[in-house]
Amino acid sequence: MSDRPHPFLIVVTALVYLFLMLPLVIVVGAALSDTTYLTFPPQGLSLRWFENIFEISAFRRTIITSLQIAFLGTMIALLIGIPAAYALNRFRIELPKWLGTLFVLPILVPEIVFGFALLKSFTVGTGAPIFLSLLIGHTLIVLPYVVRVISASLASFDFSVEEAAISLGSSPVKTFFTIVLPNIRAGVIAAFILAFITSLNDVSVSLFLTGPGISTLPIQILAHVEQFFDPTVASVSVLLMFLTVAVMAVVERTLGLTFLAK
Amino acid sequence: MxxxxxxxxxxxxxxxxxxxxxxxxxxxxxxxxxxxxxxxFMDPRGVFAPYISYFNSGFRTTVLFRTLQIAALTTITSLIFGFMTAYVVSRAPGKLKSLLIVAAVFPLLTGVVVRAFAWLIILGRNGILNQTLLALGITSEPLEMLYTQGAVIVGMVYLFVPLMVLSLVGVLENIPRDVLQASSSLGASPLATFWQVLLPLAVPGLIVGAVLVFTGSFTAYATPQLLGGERQTVLATLLHQRAMVSFDWVGASTIAAIMTVITITIVLAMSHIARRINPMAT
Incomplete structure (x- = not known):
């Protein structure tokens, strides 16, 4: 088989990439529009819709809530996920196989079912505050990514190095922080980024865990789109895209981008 | 000891x-x-009462079948285009390949709401597509594209094609090139090598990708909500509407149970099949 794919396949691939990129270009164009309605190509360029984001208090509030939840949820997921991933790799023989499957469950069960169940059984059942429920929900949906990415980087870690340190008198805890953790640094960064973005973009879990005065950015965007058809949402989308680009640049710098495709 | x-x-x-x-x-x-x-199962009307009333409702069974249909069509479309694209990407030279992978990762990291919103601008009554069609004189009045099943499927394919491409690139790269070279050096035509060597070796990966896309589109909320509206109610939007608008907790729980059982069954059955038919397994 020759190495060059058939021209037909190349044309299809070009069209698929056009299909992937064009809508995002259109959103950027709409965000820069000077008109009060959504249109493309933009008629007159302006940044007024970006100012508008911060003038609407609901957007200001939900951006802060989303960033808080994404940061705290990711940190908690790392805090409980790193030891779990370490245990799964280090004690592979001693621990049952289903334990690994358990940590994948939050992305295996439909997210919208999880959000509803958390609302019905936990929030309503115990009267827990909405913010706490949101935080628990987001921690759990990012946990599988943390465990998977950390496990992947531990898989290439040679545990005999750790044993050597311990047999030379280093305590297990100290060994973990001085030997194991520095070796999986790249994995921890990747896990943080993946978890943060996943949490920031989440709709299905947050959908049920919002109440008076508390909501996340994607839910606010949904609500805004259903009421107004102005370019504000396009500008918020562009802000989120900038954030994504920034994150990808960080990944590129630290790990190389092919890391994300694994 | x-x-x-x-x-x-x-x-x-x-x-x-x-x-x-x-x-x-x-x-x-x-x-x-x-x-x-x-x-x-603890309904005072009887153990299976919520399910009986679910399946007795013409509207709700329609919603179930619509959701399955949308998920199936999304999966098939994503499989076809994802496989062709992944094949070209996996064959691309180094630099171009990483660029193409980045270009597939980027939409994946952009939120679902943003990506559904993009299609709202394109498919709307005064959207870009209608404006273009009118300007070119292809139609004389704007077409109703939004709130149709087609709109939902386009939005979903847009959501899941990058996922399919990325997971299939990995699969295709793991197929040893020697096997393909052996096939062609033994006289098989490129088409025969594709059908008889490459495709069978890629089937387990195709199944994994198909399961990801099917379960993802079967349970998606934002895309059908924005592009389908009430006219294209699916299980996820019905679940939300039952729980948060009608406060019908039993109805919402029944939908949640149906969604969970279907999703888990498909994942387990397909991963079992993928393991059994893997020709590379020893």
Whole structure:
């Protein structure tokens, strides 16, 4: 088989990439529009819709809530996920196989079912505050990514190095922080980024865990789109895209981008 | 003896380290979902009453079949285009390949709401597509494209094609090139090599990608909500509407149970099949 794919396949691939990129270009164009309605190509360029984001208090509030939840949820997921991933790799023989499957469950069960169940059984059942429920929900949906990415980087870690340190008198805890953790640094960064973005973009879990005065950015965007058809949402989308680009640049710098495709 | 003792202590350490995450998943995910599903069987009208009333409702069975249909069509479309694209990407030279992978990762990291919103601008009554069609004189009045099944499927394919491409690139790269070269050097035409060598080797990966896309589109909320509206109600939007608008907790729980059972069944069955037919497995 020759190495060059058939021209037909190349044309299809070009069209698929056009299909992937064009809508995002259109959103950027709409965000820069000077008109009060959504249109493309933009008629007159302006940044007024970006100012508008911060003038609407609901957007200001939900951006802060989303960033808080994404940061705290990711940190908690790392805090409980790193030891779990370490245990799964280090004690592979001693621990049952289903334990690994358990940590994948939050992305295996439909997210919208999880959000509803958390609302019905936990929030309503115990009267827990909405913010706490949101935080628990987001921690759990990012946990599988943390465990998977950390496990992947531990898989290439040679545990005999750790044993050597311990047999030379280093305590297990100290060994973990001085030997194991520095070796999986790249994995921890990747896990943080993946978890943060996943949490920031989440709709299905947050959908049920919002109440008076508390909501996340994607839910606010949904609500805004259903009421107004102005370019504000396009500008918020562009802000989120900038954030994504920034994150990808960080990944590129630290790990190389092919890391994300694994 | 000593090693046995050591082992047991190791096991206990392993359990202790994974305990917080284990308890979090059990306490906040398994128990709540279990309680929701169990609750549907405790209806005063009878054990299966919520399910009987679900399937007796013409509207709700229509919603179930519509959701399955949208998920199936999304999966097939994503498989076809994803496989062709992944094939070209996996054959591309180094620099171009990483660029193409980045270009597929980027939309994936952009939120679902943003990506559904993009299609709202394109497919709307005064959207770009209608403006273009009118300007070119292809139609004389704007077409109603939004709130149709087609709009939902386009939005979903847009959501899931990058995922399919990325997972299939990995699969195709793992197929040893020697096998393909052996096929062509033994005289097989490119088409024969494709159908008889490449495709069978890629089937387990195709199944994994198909399961990801099917379950993802079967349970998606934002895209059908924005592009389908009430006219294209699917299980996810019906679940939300039952729970948060009508406060019909039993109805919402029944939908949640149906979605969970279908999703888990498909994942388990397909991963079992993928393992069995893997020709590379020994």
């Amino acid at each position: 000593t090693s046995g003792l050591f082992r047991r202590r190791n096991g206990a350490t392993g359990w202790a380290l994974s305990a917080p995450a284990t308890l979090a998943v059990i306490g906040f995910l398994l128990v709540p979902i279990g309680a929701v599903i169990a609750g549907t």
